[in-house]
Amino acid sequence: MLVVKKFGGSSVADKERIFNVARRCAEEYQIGNDVVVVLSAMGDTTDDLLMKAEDINPYPSKRELDMLLTTGEQISVALMAMALQFLHVPAISLNGFQVQMHTTSRNGNARLKRIDTERIRHELENRRIVIVTGFQGVNKYDDYTTLGRGGSDTTAVALAAALHADKCEIYTDVEGVYTADPRVVPNARKITEITYDEMLELATSGAKVLHNRSVEMAKKYGVELVVRSSLNTEEGTVVKEVVKVEKMLITGVAADKNTARISVIGIVDRPGTAFKIFNTLAKHNINVDIILQSVGRGGTKDISFTVSQEDLREALQVLEDYKEALTIQEITYSENVAKISIVGAGMLSNPGVAATMFESLCNSNININMISTSEIRITVLIDEKDADKALVAVHDGFGLED
Amino acid sequence: MLVVKKFGGSSVADKERIFNVARRCAEEYQIGNDVVVVLSAMGDTTDDLLMKAEDINPYPSKRELDMLLTTGEQISVALMAMALQFLHVPAISLNGFQVQMHTTSRNGNARLKRIDTERIRHELENRRIVIVTGFQGVNKYDDYTTLGRGGSDTTAVALAAALHADKCEIYTDVEGVYTADPRVVPNARKITEITYDEMLELATSGAKVLHNRSVEMAKKYGVELVVRSSLNTEEGTVVKEVVKVEKMLITGVAADKNTARISVIGIVDRPGTAFKIFNTLAKHNINVDIILQSVGRGGTKDISFTVSQEDLREALQVLEDYKEALTIQEITYSENVAKISIVGAGMLSNPGVAATMFESLCNSNININMISTSEIRITVLIDEKDADKALVAVHDGFGLED
Numbered sequence: 191m192l193v194v195k196k197f198g199g200s201s202v203a204d205k206e207r208i209f210n211v212a213r214r215c216a217e218e219y220q221i222g223n224d225v226v227v228v229l230s231a232m233g234d235t236t237d238d239l240l241m242k243a244e245d246i247n248p249y250p251s252k253r254e255l256d257m258l259l260t261t262g263e264q265i266s267v268a269l270m271a272m273a274l275q276f277l278h279v280p281a282i283s284l285n286g287f288q289v290q291m292h293t294t295s296r297n298g299n300a301r302l303k304r305i306d307t308e309r310i311r312h313e314l315e316n317r318r319i320v321i322v323t324g325f326q327g328v329n330k331y332d333d334y335t336t337l338g339r340g341g342s343d344t345t346a347v348a349l350a351a352a353l354h355a356d357k358c359e360i361y362t363d364v365e366g367v368y369t370a371d372p373r374v375v376p377n378a379r380k381i382t383e384i385t386y387d388e389m390l391e392l393a394t395s396g397a398k399v400l401h402n403r404s405v406e407m408a409k410k411y412g413v414e415l416v417v418r419s420s421l422n423t424e425e426g427t428v429v430k431e432v433v434k435v436e437k438m439l440i441t442g443v444a445a446d447k448n449t450a451r452i453s454v455i456g457i458v459d460r461p462g463t464a465f466k467i468f469n470t471l472a473k474h475n476i477n478v479d480i481i482l483q484s485v486g487r488g489g490t491k492d493i494s495f496t497v498s499q500e501d502l503r504e505a506l507q508v509l510e511d512y513k514e515a516l517t518i519q520e521i522t523y524s525e526n527v528a529k530i531s532i533v534g535a536g537m538l539s540n541p542g543v544a545a546t547m548f549e550s551l552c553n554s555n556i557n558i559n560m561i562s563t564s565e566i567r568i569t570v571l572i573d574e575k576d577a578d579k580a581l582v583a584v585h586d587g588f589g590l591e592d
Numbered sequence: 593m594l595v596v597k598k599f600g601g602s603s604v605a606d607k608e609r610i611f612n613v614a615r616r617c618a619e620e621y622q623i624g625n626d627v628v629v630v631l632s633a634m635g636d637t638t639d640d641l642l643m644k645a646e647d648i649n650p651y652p653s654k655r656e657l658d659m660l661l662t663t664g665e666q667i668s669v670a671l672m673a674m675a676l677q678f679l680h681v682p683a684i685s686l687n688g689f690q691v692q693m694h695t696t697s698r699n700g701n702a703r704l705k706r707i708d709t710e711r712i713r714h715e716l717e718n719r720r721i722v723i724v725t726g727f728q729g730v731n732k733y734d735d736y737t738t739l740g741r742g743g744s745d746t747t748a749v750a751l752a753a754a755l756h757a758d759k760c761e762i763y764t765d766v767e768g769v770y771t772a773d774p775r776v777v778p779n780a781r782k783i784t785e786i787t788y789d790e791m792l793e794l795a796t797s798g799a800k801v802l803h804n805r806s807v808e809m810a811k812k813y814g815v816e817l818v819v820r821s822s823l824n825t826e827e828g829t830v831v832k833e834v835v836k837v838e839k840m841l842i843t844g845v846a847a848d849k850n851t852a853r854i855s856v857i858g859i860v861d862r863p864g865t866a867f868k869i870f871n872t873l874a875k876h877n878i879n880v881d882i883i884l885q886s887v888g889r890g891g892t893k894d895i896s897f898t899v900s901q902e903d904l905r906e907a908l909q910v911l912e913d914y915k916e917a918l919t920i921q922e923i924t925y926s927e928n929v930a931k932i933s934i935v936g937a938g939m940l941s942n943p944g945v946a947a948t949m950f951e952s953l954c955n956s957n958i959n960i961n962m963i964s965t966s967e968i969r970i971t972v973l974i975d976e977k978d979a980d981k982a983l984v985a986v987h988d989g990f991g992l993e994d
Contacts, residue, residue: 205647239667245607247674254677257685258670261663265641268660272649275656283659287689288734309734332690332711 192314192355193218196228196324196346201361201420202266203233211361211420212273215319219279224314226353228324228346229270231262252297253333256326260286260334263323263342270321281319284309286326286334291345293327293335300327300335302344302407305352322349340401347404351411358413360400361420366427367392367399369442369590374578377591381441382425383433388441388533389415391567395531396446405429439543440534440588445577447528449479450502451559453494454509456519464493467509467516474508476501480529480562480571490519494560496571499525527559528577531569532584544568550587556580594716594757595620598630598726598748603763603822604668605635613763613822614675617721621681626716628755630726630748631672633664654699655735658728662688662736665725665744672723683721686711688728688736693747695729695737702729702737704746704809707754724751742803749806753813760815762802763822768829769794769801771844771992776980779993783843784827785835790843790935791817793969797933798848807831841945842936842990847979849930851881852904853961855896856911858921866895869911869918876910878903882931882964882973892921896962898973901927929961930979933971934986946970952989958982 195218197211211227218225230236239258243250250258267283274281290306313320324342329335337344343360350358367389370378384392386409393402399417408415408429418426457463468478479496497505502525509521530551537543547568551558556579560571572580585591597620599613613629621627632638641660645652652660669685676683692708715722726744731737739746745762752760769791772780786794788811795804801819810817810831820828859865870880881898899907904927911923932953939945949970953960958981962973974982987993 208648242667242671243674246610246671247678250674251677254670254673254685257673257687258667261666261670264663264666265644265660268656268663269644269648271656271659272645272652275653276649283656285659 192224192226192353194226194228194346194350194353194355194358195361196342196359197230197361197420198342198363199230199233199235200363202229202270207420208269208273209277212270212277212279214420216274216277216279219319225319226310226314226349226355227270227319227321228342228349229263229266229321230324230342231259232266232269235262235265256297256334256336259336260323260326263325267321267323274319274321279319280317281321282313283321283323284313285323286328289322291327293329293337295329295331295333295335297333297335299338300329302327302337302348305348307352310349310353340403343401343404344407347407347411347413347415350413351407355413357416358408359416359418359426360404361418362399363419363421364399365419365422365424366417367397367429367442370581370585371397371445374445374581375585378585379591381427383428383430384441385433385535386429386431387566388535389429391531391533391564392442392444395444395529395533395567395569396448397442397444400429439536439540440532440590441536442534443530443532443581443584443588443590445528445530445581447574447577448499449496449527449529449571450499450523450525451494451496451527451571452502452505452509452521452523453492454516454518454521455492456490457493458517459489459491463491463517467493467518468495470512470516471505471508474504476505476508480560480569482560482562496527496529496560526574527571528574528580529569529571530577530580530584531567532588533567535566537566537568546587547584550583551580553587554579554583556583594626594628594755596628596630596748596752596755596757596760597763598744598761599632599763599822600744600765601632601635601637602765604631604672610671610675614672614679614681616822618676618679618681621721627721628712628716628751628757629672629721629723630744630751631665631668631723632726632744633661634668634671637664637667658699658736658738661738662725662728665727669723669725676721676723681721682719683723684715685723685725686715687725688730691724693729695731695739697731697733697735697737699735699737701740702731704729704739704750707750709754712751712755742805745803745806746809749809749813749815749817752815753809757815759818760810761818761820761828762806763820764801765821765823766801767821767824767826768819769799769831769844772983772987773799773847776847776983777987780987781993783829785830785832786843787835787937788831788833789968790937791831793933793935793966794844794846797846797935797969797971798850798931799844799846802831841938841942842934842992843938844936845932845934845983845986845990845992847930847932847983849976849979850901851898851929851931851973852901852925852927853896853898853929853973854904854907854911854923854925855894856918856920856923857894858892859895860919861891861893865919869895872914872918873907873910876906878907878910882962882971884962884964898929898931898962928976929973930976930982931971931973932979932982932986933969934990935969937968939968939970948989949986952985953982955989956981956985958985
């Protein structure tokens with residue numbers, strides 16, 4: 191069996207944790223499996239490197255920033271190989287060049303295009319544990335690139351796909367995917383199995399355990415993902431295409447506080463105005479999430495939508511710049527909002543789900559500003575101060591603790 | 593004009609020094625020259641990485657150690673590119689992979705074999721300063737290698753040769769090559785010009801300003817070397833094939849305290865015994881320097897020789913292991929010895945040089961243990977405690993301060 195294991199930066203932050211990971215990998219190897227390990231940079235290394243860069247140049251080119259940051263994972267993989275060798279397990283580290291991890295050319299946020307598996311297969315055939323740098327690749331100019339947020343997860347899934355691995359284990363500091371964030375909802379329950387689509391909706395809705403790009407890729411290539419703890423041997427959560435039917439309507443509930451609402455008021459009510467607004471924002475790489483359009487009044491209409499808080503300033507600037515062309519009379523916004531989402535394939539055949547969610551929020555005196563739904567997700571926008579209370583209320587309302 | 597500039601780790605140890613180097617390179621660029629910069633790892637980075645490795649595994653594989661160490665120069669070059677960009681000078685950093693700096697496969701002490709210049713030329717044509725990682729390369733397996741001691745100097749000279757650069761400037765924390773170490777001999781004089789051969793002999797004799805591998809390569813490819821300070825704009829020392837004749841018999845005097853003497857006593861006096869001893873040591877990668885064989889007595893003879901202090905333990909072990917086969921009756925050694933060497937093309941045609949040297953030492957009551965000579969060098973082995981006094985005495989004896 192071929193297993194890809196991915197460990198994040200906190201799992202390799204110091205000597206003790208490096209050996210903890212090394213021992214886990216050695217155990218997998220010693221029962222006869224082939225093991226590929228994907229690592230992030232140790233602990234705060236990436237942040238330290240970013241600070242070094244900022245000290246030299248507050249606006250470094252992204253090409254050079256990637257050249258700097260990619261050293262972080264290279265240090266991790268070299269030290270891990272040494273740790274495994276200390277445990278008398280044959281191991282070899284490989285970076286983005288050595289694996290030939292081909293990406294698009296966009297520095298800082300590149301996408302994986304193609305992975306050469308020849309070198310890795312060769313090393314596995316020689317019965318070595320292969321340790322690969324996550325987060326990084328090389329573009330067609332032979333320059334280093336990095337994959338952006340959640341990059342190492344994506345590396346692991348892509349490697350698992352390219353190598354036709356039997357499974358891809360993502361090790362984190364939690365035991366798996368929960369019905370809600372256990373720090374906010376103490377009786378949240380670990381989910382045994384979840385579909386790619388549900389996991390995608392949860393990840394997009396604020397659950398931080400997996401990045402949606404890695405889940406998308408896992409779904410695309412049918413890679414069985416396991417999310418589990420690097421600190422114990424609990425089973426974790428399996429993410430796959432079809433899961434055994436559970437009785438739950440809802441798989442989980444998630445909150446996303448990294449949200450801001452923008453309203454554009456009094457735009458001319460004729461076909462194409464909404465398109466123009468969102469097309470203009472898209473051209474500036476601003477992702478819009480929930481959109482709500484009010485019924486027209488006196489020849490004008492209002493449109494509200496949400497963006498991530500990082501994009502708020504730029505979105506407002508873009509709208510201001512094009513205010514006249516977009517026929518906007520007034521722009522208002524709020525940073526103090528949060529999204530609460532429930533996700534579950536069960537809601538497809540159960541019409542009462544939305545009502546149950548709204549009832550739970552109503553019983554806790556939480557006002558709903560906007561509503562957005564997909565086939566297996568319902569999201570509401572509420573005041574940020576109510577987010578934790580809402581999470582508990584909805585989790586309880588659906589009886590997710592059982 | 594194309595200039596290769598090499599800066600060591602202390603020249604890029606912090607932000608201020610990085611910008612000092614960046615400004616010097618920018619000045620060269622702004623007068624219209626093409627500039628290639630070779631950098632070592634910042635300050636103590638390499639030592640820090642070695643300590644990290646040792647903490648994980650006291651005997652890491654050299655392959656993984658090189659994987660770890662090569663991150664050091666990559667950090668330097670990325671930050672230097674950012675500094676130049678901050679000064680509005682177009683710059684790009686390249687590592688051993690990107691340059692395709694091909695080396696032999698021996699990790700930790702590889703030799704450069706071939707450098708692809710295509711990428712560098714392309715970047716120079718686009719009027720960018722190209723910043724290249726020193727000390728590192730890649731072998732035929734696509735694994736990182738490092739070049740061992742003085743590696744970044746060698747990288748710079750090799751790049752200068754491959755690019756047919758007009759000169760190769762080695763920046764250090766001293767102003768050039770001196771007639772003796774100025775910290776020991778205060779009236780030592782900076783040498784304006786020196787031949788490759790003299791520089792080679794000085795480097796081999798303990799002058800630390802240039803590593804002999806880089807001088808050998810400069811001689812082989814006719815690269816004009818300039819040794820100068822990174823802290824001021826003084827002219828420095830030019831190392832080249834032919835220098836204008838100076839009146840000096842002697843170019844410089846050097847001391848090497850990293851020396852140990854070994855004597856093997858009472859070996860059988862027949863042909864081949866000396867060969868066997870040094871062949872055995874060579875097979876264990878132990879370099880032997882001065883050799884002195886006494887006249888035979890009663891069918892046996894004694895041989896004394898020097899090795900570097902790092903090699904002493906292993907040399908003694910090897911001799912002990914093969915004691916019987918090598919017909920050795922007794923092994924003695926001393927760590928407290930030093931070599932004092934005078935170097936100069938002038939001694940070729942001046943028979944009195946050795947006498948002057950011995951006289952200077954005699955006048956200072958310094959006993960000579962062993963003597964070794966080449967065409968342009970005379971080396972004596974003395975007690976280590978006399979080394980500084982000997983340096984001053986010989987320097988004065990030849991009037992090198994004038």
